[in-house]
Amino acid sequence: MSVSCFIGACSACFVTSSVFSRALTLIPGCQSLYEREVAGKPKFNPSSSGPVTQKRFWERLGQFLDKGDVLLAEQGTAFFGVSTVPLPEYITFVGQPLWGSIGYTLPALLGTCLASPERRHILIIGDGSFQLTAQELSTLMKHKLKPVIILINNNGYTVERAIHGADQAYNDIYMWQYHRLPEVLGVQNDCVSIRIQNEKELDDALIQAKNPNKLMFLEVRMDAMDAPELLVDLGKMFAAQNDY
Numbered sequence: 001m002s003v004s005c006f007i008g009a010c011s012a013c014f015v016t017s018s019v020f021s022r023a024l025t026l027i028p029g030c031q032s033l034y035e036r037e038v039a040g041k042p043k044f045n046p047s048s049s050g051p052v053t054q055k056r057f058w059e060r061l062g063q064f065l066d067k068g069d070v071l072l073a074e075q076g077t078a079f080f081g082v083s084t085v086p087l088p089e090y091i092t093f094v095g096q097p098l099w100g101s102i103g104y105t106l107p108a109l110l111g112t113c114l115a116s117p118e119r120r121h122i123l124i125i126g127d128g129s130f131q132l133t134a135q136e137l138s139t140l141m142k143h144k145l146k147p148v149i150i151l152i153n154n155n156g157y158t159v160e161r162a163i164h165g166a167d168q169a170y171n172d173i174y175m176w177q178y179h180r181l182p183e184v185l186g187v188q189n190d191c192v193s194i195r196i197q198n199e200k201e202l203d204d205a206l207i208q209a210k211n212p213n214k215l216m217f218l219e220v221r222m223d224a225m226d227a228p229e230l231l232v233d234l235g236k237m238f239a240a241q242n243d244y
Contacts, residue, residue: 044056044059044060044063044203046060046198046199046200046202046203047198047199047200048198048199048200049198049199050197050198050199050221051197051198051221051222051223052196052197052198052199052202052220052221052222053222053223053226054077054081054222054226054227054228055228055229056199057081057152057202057220057222058081058082058084058085058228060199060202060203060206061082061085061124061150061206062085062086064122064206064209064210065085065087065088065091065122066088066120067088067089067090067091068088068089068090068091068119068120069088069091069092069119069120069121069122070091070092070094070112070116070119070120070121070122071087071091071092071093071094071122071124072093072094072095072105072108072109072112072121072122072123072124072125073093073094073095073105073124074095074102074103074104074105074106074123074124074125074126074129074130075095075096075097075100075101075102075104075105075129075159076102076125076126076128076129076152076157076158076159077126077152077154077158077159077227077228077231078124078125078126078152079095079097080159080227080228080230080231080234081124081228081231082095082124083228083230084228084229084230092112092119094108094112096108102126102128102129102132103129103130103131103132103133104129104133105123105125105129106123106125106129106130106133106134106136106137106149107133107136107139109121109123109136109140109147109149110136110139110140110143110145113140113143113145113146113147114143114145117145120147120148120212121145121147121148122147122148122150123147123148123149123150124150124152125149125150125151125152126151126152126153126154126157126158126159127151127152127153127154127155127156127173127175127176127178128156128157128173130151130178131173131176134181137149137181137182137185137217138185138187140215141182141185141187141190141191141215144190145215146212146213146214146215146216147212147215147216148209148212148216148218149215149216149217149218150218150220151178151217151218151219151220152220152222153175153178153219153220153221153222154221154222154223154224154226155172155173155175155224156171156172156173156224157171157172157173158224158225158226158227159227159231161224161225161227162225162227162231162232162234162235163234163235163238163239164238164239164242166225178195178217178219179193179194179195179217179219180193181193181217182215182217187215190214190215191214191215191216191217192208192209192212192214192215192216192217193217193218193219194208194216194217194218194219195219195221196218196219196220196221197221202218202220205218206218
């Protein structure tokens with residue numbers, strides 16, 4: 001994907017897939033979401049050995065998404081990874097690349113759930129971003145909302161590691177036991193919390209989350225330096241521009 005294509009994609013922060021798809025067709029060399037969708041989805045054969053990789057995670061997520069979903073992708077590996085995923089019809093995508101305020105999407109999820117409670121809401125968020133606004137998990141539970149929250153636990157700020165300071169302490173965060181948060185908040189009876197360490201566990205959890213009757217909180221373990229291909233390419237470009 002060219003830089004101009006990426007900028008064009010970033011201009012859509014809150015859009016439906018049909019509008020996004022038409023917009024991308026205007027950018028030379030950029031494959032539309034419709035073209036990706038009609039190409040078909042490959043069968044996902046999960047492995048029981050870990051960990052889950054970024055590439056395989058997004059392949060499986062593409063099969064999980066359904067018509068009419070609301071999908072939120074945090075400004076980190078999630079936003080770059082979702083750029084490879086075909087979106088079904090009438091899906092609403094929420095992101096915020098223009099101002100890059102990490103932690104935005106968890107409280108945004110609260111807003112989308114309250115606005116359209118009849119739809120399935122799916123959030124993909126990294127551990128670093130989650131720690132900034134984690135208290136909104138309690139607010140979601142207070143209102144008895146039932147989104148699917150997928151937390152990518154990759155030991156800190158992978159999006160920053162890809163740009164500068166891969167081994168620097170400022171890209172590390174303190175590790176929480178995320179899958180135990182519902183118990184800490186006292187809402188374990190109204191929430192399904194699962195820790196995922198391989199593809200088989202991911203596949204099983206997403207099958208369970210297909211029609212959730214409770215809030216689904218899925219913690220997916222990934223390697224710290226595993227990043228979507230687009231992020232890796234952009235990280236190299238940004239590093240070169242800044243002479244790192």
